[in-house]
Amino acid sequence: MPDLSPQVKVCGTTSVHDAVLSAQAGADALGFIFAPVSKRLVSPDVAREAGLSVGPAVARVGVFLDQGLNEVLRTAEAARVSAVQLHGSLSETFVRTVADFYPVLRVVRPDELPAAGMRWQDVPGVTLMLDAPQPGGGVPLDWDRLRQTFPPGTWLAGGLGPWNVAEAIRVLRPAGVDAVSHLEARPGVKDLAKVTAFIAAVRASTP
Numbered sequence: 001m002p003d004l005s006p007q008v009k010v011c012g013t014t015s016v017h018d019a020v021l022s023a024q025a026g027a028d029a030l031g032f033i034f035a036p037v038s039k040r041l042v043s044p045d046v047a048r049e050a051g052l053s054v055g056p057a058v059a060r061v062g063v064f065l066d067q068g069l070n071e072v073l074r075t076a077e078a079a080r081v082s083a084v085q086l087h088g089s090l091s092e093t094f095v096r097t098v099a100d101f102y103p104v105l106r107v108v109r110p111d112e113l114p115a116a117g118m119r120w121q122d123v124p125g126v127t128l129m130l131d132a133p134q135p136g137g138g139v140p141l142d143w144d145r146l147r148q149t150f151p152p153g154t155w156l157a158g159g160l161g162p163w164n165v166a167e168a169i170r171v172l173r174p175a176g177v178d179a180v181s182h183l184e185a186r187p188g189v190k191d192l193a194k195v196t197a198f199i200a201a202v203r204a205s206t207p
């Protein structure tokens, strides 16, 4: 029986300790936020060390918000991430250029659908992620209203936590789910019980 549950990304990792904690809890991917505006900002050196500490089976995703191309590529290389997540107002050329180097999670808002779905479908190396307008804000989207426009193969973020992720999966059937605010003891520090409960809820979900 194939595993139909979505991939799980635990974002906002700021230490080796939390990387190991999330990996042992079963995360498929860890997110490292390199956007200076974030309360979960991590340095490339710490992200690199944290990524090395979890082994090759766990993806390491560098998260950026409206940063320049050189900064994205240099930081991603220094941190040895395996994928890049791009938030913000970015040109198609920018996203395609990053995708020449790394698999890209291109983050879009609900009001950008369905156009973004059509633009990025079948573009090699680019996967869509739907998130709330305020990244890292912990506010869930209205999943029922998105049923018609949520493209197959898209990831979902925005206000997901242990108590609501199964319902989000049931409604939208995302390829992956991503969370940060509701998995923390405080900004930048993971809560093991929340991370464990979140991943268990995803694994138990039946899309």
Ligand SMILES: O=C(O)c1ccccc1N[C@@H]1O[C@H](COP(=O)(O)O)[C@@H](O)[C@H]1O
Residues within 6 Å of the ligand: 011, 012, 031, 033, 035, 037, 038, 039, 040, 063, 064, 065, 087, 131, 132, 134, 135, 136, 137, 138, 139, 157, 158, 159, 160, 178, 179, 180, 181, 182
């Ligand atoms: O969390 C942040 O501080 C952040 C800053 C800049 C870009 C992205 C950020 N986080 C991303 O926000 C979503 C979900 O957040 P939440 O679960 O609603 O708190 C996720 O994609 C994070 O990677």
